Amino acid sequence: MPEYLILIYQDESDPIWQDPAGQETIMKGHMAFGEKHGASLRGGNALHHTSSATSIRHEKSGKVTVTDGAFAETKEALGGYYLIEADDLDAALAIARDVPASQGGVEVRPIMPT
């Protein structure tokens, strides 16, 4: 069965991240998502803020540089992911629609079979 990675992109500057009640609502949203789609879930995690990220860039010369911060600076940053199994893209999108991501959205990527 095809597998998809659901990448959750959110605006990290949104005040909700500083608000304990808001965070709890998001948490509950993910719990409810997990209960509803447990049968399709193969994994998933939340990530720390991009201020904790470290990037490694390979230059054409062969030089490798390590820098502080996310690989690409964007308004909405990758904040978590789910790995799911679904019959087809429509089924995957139906699941992805339910991922709580009110401060942004999600991207659905098919996983290459090995």
Add this chain to the structure above:
Amino acid sequence: MADAHRNEWAYVLAATLRVARDMDIAEECVQEAYASALNDWATHGVPKRPGAWLTTVARHRALDQLRRHTRHDRLMPLLVESGGDSLDESEEDSHVSDDRLRLIFTCCHPALALESQIALTLRYVCGLTTSEVARAFLIKESAMAARLTRAKKKIATSAIPYHVPAAAELSERVDAVLDVVHLVFTTGHTAPSGGQLVREDLTSRALQLARMLRELLPDNPGVSGLLALLLLSDARRHARLSLDGTLILLEDQDRSKWDHDAIEEGIGLVRESLTHRPPSRFALMAAIAAVHAEASSFSETDWGEIVAIYDVLRFTWPSPVVALNRAVAVGFARGPQAGLAALDELSGDPFLAQYAYFASARADFLARIGNREQACASYELALQVSENEVERKFLRERLAALGAQAAVLPY
């Protein structure tokens, strides 16, 4: 043979695709089937059901191909067909209509870019060649081939299914299909660029698609609304262009040249589609076209009714173009001064600022209240933003007429 191609292509390809589960293989097998039909039909005559003949041949070839290729040497994953349908030949007839619908929904899947949806639909549902699709969108054949390849790759790798969507999503997905068909029509009805105003190849393909949808989804109010809209717009085809290819405004059209059979059919469909609540966007647009079609002359048009329908449409489908058309209708219903006031309310819209029809509508109302100077300036503005040669020619003529009027009657 040309008839068989136009009428049966989608049917044959869709049925073959369900066996082949690969766009390229299905396409190749269908092309081979048409090639063998050329020989066979020349000798034995055209069979009673050409579509069934072609489908049988194409499906056999597809099965052969499948047996020859193992999964191992396949470049792309097979098309997913969910719903557990068997491929049993005896079930063929009950699947016939579904197959074409599956094909349409796969080609018009919202996960594909709109331009790819249109290209796939023309290529696979209408059976245009890649070079014909490329010509329709005025791009190079190689670029169109690349676009189609990318789209097919996305269908395969992300497992866009070959099925009719579940009831819960059906209405949203039908809307996406209707948008594609409408866009094919409008692209042909007023070509955005190039030397031709109307591209009949595209308008007739759009009508063909709308008729196919009507046959496959007879109870869908959006479908009947769209077919009505296309019929009523296309009914004016022979009156819209002068012999030298210039655009003739609705106001100046010879209404006896309108296609009255198409109008009758369109009006019947409008009535039917308006019985559903809330009325679909296309049903409302068709209702406006129907008011025009029912008027014996431009001056007898029921503009009050048209403004009333635009008021509903503006709520159902808020868009700058709808707002603009409503303002123009207000001008005809309540006088040019009221029309100008309605247009001025829209003057801050960035889209309309680049839309030639906005400036030319203003110019027209300004001319009607005798403000020639500002009317000329507004036509000049329209000329600056228009990219269609036929439209530009029309605008230049309007401008010249205003200038001539000024010369003859100096106030």
